[in-house]
Each structure stands twice: as structure tokens, then as C-alpha cells.
Amino acid sequence: MSESRKAVDLDKALSALRLLRETCSAAIDALKRPLSSTQSSLLSSSPSVAVLRKDYQTLLTLVYTSTTKLTLVLRPSAPAPTAALGPISDLGTAVTSLATCATLFDLHGSTISSYARQAAREICDAVTSLATAFIDDSGEDYLVRTGTVHDLVEKARRELPADNLTAVKLRWKTDREMLEDSLNEISLMIEDAEKENGEVSDEEDFDDEWDELGFGSNKKLSDIELERVKKVQPLVRFATLLHQRVVSGMLTGVPASQLGPDALMAALDALPPRSHSVVLALEELVAMLYAPQKPAALASAVATFVNAITQLHTSVVTDVLLRPETGMVERMGSLSLDSAEGAKGSDEKKAKDPRRWFDACLAQINKSARVINELLAPDVALPT
Numbered sequence: 001m002s003e004s005r006k007a008v009d010l011d012k013a014l015s016a017l018r019l020l021r022e023t024c025s026a027a028i029d030a031l032k033r034p035l036s037s038t039q040s041s042l043l044s045s046s047p048s049v050a051v052l053r054k055d056y057q058t059l060l061t062l063v064y065t066s067t068t069k070l071t072l073v074l075r076p077s078a079p080a081p082t083a084a085l086g087p088i089s090d091l092g093t094a095v096t097s098l099a100t101c102a103t104l105f106d107l108h109g110s111t112i113s114s115y116a117r118q119a120a121r122e123i124c125d126a127v128t129s130l131a132t133a134f135i136d137d138s139g140e141d142y143l144v145r146t147g148t149v150h151d152l153v154e155k156a157r158r159e160l161p162a163d164n165l166t167a168v169k170l171r172w173k174t175d176r177e178m179l180e181d182s183l184n185e186i187s188l189m190i191e192d193a194e195k196e197n198g199e200v201s202d203e204e205d206f207d208d209e210w211d212e213l214g215f216g217s218n219k220k221l222s223d224i225e226l227e228r229v230k231k232v233q234p235l236v237r238f239a240t241l242l243h244q245r246v247v248s249g250m251l252t253g254v255p256a257s258q259l260g261p262d263a264l265m266a267a268l269d270a271l272p273p274r275s276h277s278v279v280l281a282l283e284e285l286v287a288m289l290y291a292p293q294k295p296a297a298l299a300s301a302v303a304t305f306v307n308a309i310t311q312l313h314t315s316v317v318t319d320v321l322l323r324p325e326t327g328m329v330e331r332m333g334s335l336s337l338d339s340a341e342g343a344k345g346s347d348e349k350k351a352k353d354p355r356r357w358f359d360a361c362l363a364q365i366n367k368s369a370r371v372i373n374e375l376l377a378p379d380v381a382l383p384t
Contacts, residue, residue, distance in 0.1 A: 006081075013074070013081035016088040017131045023092040024124040024131070027099035031117045031124070035106035049108040049163050052101060056116060057157060059098040063123060064153045066091035067130065071146045076139040095124055109164030110269045111171060119156035126152050164268055165251065171272040172247050175279045179240045182282045186233050189289060193221040193229070219291040228298065229289050231375055235302070235368035236282065239309050242361045243278065246271070246316055249357065267320040274312040281308040295379035299372075306369045313362045317355045 040046075047055075069087035073080045102120040105113035130145040161167035221229065285301040288294070316322065 009081040010079075013084045013088070014135055016085055017135050020088055020092045020095075021128050021131045021135070024095055024128040027095050027124050028121055030099050031102060031121050033103075035103045039103075040107070046107055047104060049105070049112070052104055052108070053160060053162070056098070056101050056105075056160060059094055059101055060123075060153045060156055062094035063091065063098060063127070064150060066094055067127065067146055067149045070130075071142060074134055074139060075142065079139075091127065095127060098123065109167065109265045111272055112161050112164045112167040115160055115167055115170075119152070119160065123149065123152050123156065164265060168268050168271055169247060169251055172243075172251065172275055175272075175275045176240075176243055176247070178279045179236075179243055179282060182279075182286050183233075183236050183240050185286055186229060186236055186289065189221070190226065190229055190233065193226045196220055221291045221293075225289075225291055225293045228293060228372070228375060231368070231372045232285065232289060232302070235305075235365060235372065236285075238361055238364045238368060239278065239282070239305070242309065242313070242358065242365070243275065245357065245361070246275075246312075249354070250316065250321060263320050267315070267318055270315045271312075274308070274315045277308045278305070278312055281305040295376045299376045299380050302369055302372050302376075306365060309365055310362065313358055317358055322354050322358070 066087050070084060070091060073083040073087065098120050102113070102116040105116045126145065126149045130142065130149060133139055133142050133145050161170055281301070281304045285298075285305045288298040288301040
């Protein structure tokens with residue numbers, strides 16, 4: 001083949017790769033936008049989440065195989081530009097279809113949709129990076145970038161939840177682990193302070209130098225600062241307990257809502273943002289506990305944290321997710337004279353309002369917050 005012919009074929013392949021980059025960019029833009037009512041109206045029928053998951057997995061496979069083929073025919077050691085046109089086109093089609101499929105998960109909840117959209121966007125970014133390697137760098141690091149695409153595809157396959165409820169539970173699990181880490185940090189803070197109580201640290205002279213380097217302070221807690229941390233600990237324990245109970249006491253048995261699937265979906269999708277607000281508020285609260293403490297800032301952090309928990313409680317205690325006196329009428333109607341006595345104790349126990357536990361826990365959280373505020377009040381009132 002003449003050199004001029006090779007140059008023409010290479011130009012065609014590079015043009016196709018540039019078009020692939022533009023396709024990925026357009027797909028990313030589409031993934032940033034919610035599914036519009038116009039797009040929904042164009043569907044002949046609403047695909048089930050099971051169908052969408054199957055299509056999504058199929059498209060992931062197409063991205064994987066097309067990327068592999070592209071890499072093989074454009075490897076720098078033996079490039080075949082003409083043979084690359086097919087895989088490039090297939091990859092562009094797969095990326096576009098994957099983005100479209102991801103947006104359709106909006107029909108079944110924003111939480112599961114966020115998983116599908118995020119994975120698709122990461123894949124589009126990785127494909128863009130691979131195309132750029134061939135366009136601008138003659139295929140340098142193409143194996144690494146191909147591996148990145150493959151890894152992201154496999155990650156998406158593993159992590160895409162089965163449905164929106166499962167997606168909410170996964171988000172909840174991640175946040176729960178972060179809350180527990182913060183609670184453990186507070187416990188360790190108390191343990192270390194009590195262990196060091198009365199001891200002189202050889203490292204105190206270096207505290208200011210650490211601060212200047214941006215690594216934070218390692219100063220000891222004073223007695224009053226330690227007392228504040230001890231008062232915050234039960235607050236965080238109750239909050240963490242409430243957060244845990246949402247899964248064990250509610251999400252494991254979400255009822256079929258009589259208000260319809262849209263109401264249930266909206267109620268579930270409201271939970272992850274509330275949960276993450278609690279995580280962020282707790283991280284800020286923990287940061288305020290380190291010495292030297294600023295009482296006003298600590299009081300503000302406590303208020304923010306309690307407000308985040310209260311908002312979470314409000315999103316949990318709804319008629320959709322936690323109906324009061326659930327099943328009372330049905331159980332009473334099913335009782336017979338013979339079974340009434342034997343079932344009385346059991347039914348009374350089952351008929352307890354499921355909201356009461358959450359209300360009682362929130363009351364304890366507010367009580368703990370008041371104790372902290374009373375302890376902080378004299379110092380907060382002082383001019384800073």
C-alpha cells in the first residue's frame with residue numbers, strides 16, 4: 001500500500017476518533033439533564049427496571065468488546081486504520097445508547113438513576129481519554145486507558161442496583177459506615193484524652209509547626225473541652241441508632257403504598273440526600289470537637305447536626321413509609337372468638353405505632369442537644 005493511501009486511511013481513522021470524542025461529549029451532556037416529559041411521552045410503553053438493567057448490561061458488553069477491537073486494530077506496533085472504522089462506529093453507538101438507557105432509569109427513581117448515570121459518565125470520560133491517546137499521542141498509554149474502560153465497565157456491571165429500593169439501601173450503608181467512623185473517632189478522642197490526662201506530651205512544642213504546615217492541631221483537650229466531647233457522644237450515638245433503624249426497621253419491609261408507586265418512589269428518593277446531610281453535619285461537628293474548641297462554632301455545629309437529623313426523621317415518618325397503626329383493622333377483623341385470647345398479646349404488640357420508636361429516639365436526640373447547649377451557654381455568651 002502506498003504511503004499516500006496509508007495517510008488517507010489514517011486521516012479517516014483520526015476523523016472517526018474525533019467524532020467519537022464529540023459523541024462522548026454529547027452523551028455526557030445528556031447524562032447531566034433529567035429525563036424530560038417530552039422524552040417520556042415518546043416511549044410507546046414504560047420499560048420495567050428489569051428490562052432497563054438487561055439493556056444496560058448488554059450495552060456495557062458492547063462498550064467492552066468495541067473498545068477491545070479498537071485497541072487491537074490501532075495498536076502502535078501494527079496499526080490498521082481502515083479496520084478501526086467499524087469498532088469506532090460501534091463504540092460511538094454503544095456510548096450513545098448507554099447514556100440514553102441510563103437516563104431512562106429516571107422512570108424508576110432518582111437514586112438508581114444516579115448509579116446508572118454516574119457509571120455511564122465515567123465510561124464516557126474513559127473512552128474520550130482513549131480516543132485522545134490515539135489522536136494526540138499516537139496511542140501512547142493506550143493499554144492503560146483501555147484497561148480503565150474495561151475496569152469501569154466491570155465496576156458498573158457489579159454495582160448497578162436491582163431496583164430503586166436496593167439503591168437507597170446501598171447509599172444508606174455507605175453513609176452508615178461514615179457515621180460509625182465519626183462516632184468511633186469521638187470515642188477514640190475521649191479515650192486518648194483520658195489516657196493523656198495529667199501527662200505532658202513531648203510533642204506539644206511542635207503543635208504550632210504542624211498547624212503552619214496545614215496538618216491540623218494535636219493539642220490536648222482541656223477538662224471542659226473533654227466534658228463537651230463526652231456530652232456530644234450520646235447525641236451522636238442516638239443519631240446513629242436512628243439512622244441504622246431506618247434500614248432494619250423500615251427499608252427491609254417497605255409496604256406497597258396505597259398512595260401509588262410514584263409516591264413511594266418520591267419518598268424513597270428523599271432519603272439519601274437527607275442521610276448524606278447528616279453525614280456532612282456530623283463531620284463538621286467532629287471537627288469542632290478538637291482542641292482548641294470554639295464554643296460558638298461548636299454550638300452552631302450541634303444545631304446544624306440536630307436539624308439534619310430532624311429533617312431525616314421528617315422524611316422517614318410519613319404515611320407512605322411508616323403508616324401509623326399499620327394493620328390494626330385487618331388484624332382485628334380476622335380474629336375469632338377462639339383465637340382472640342391467644343392472639344391478644346401478640347396483636348397488641350404488633351399493633352404498636354411504628355413511628356413511636358423514631359419519635360422517642362428524636363426526643364432523646366433533642367434532650368442530648370439541650371444538655372450540650374446548657375454546658376456551652378456560659379462560654380457562648382462571652383465575647384470572642
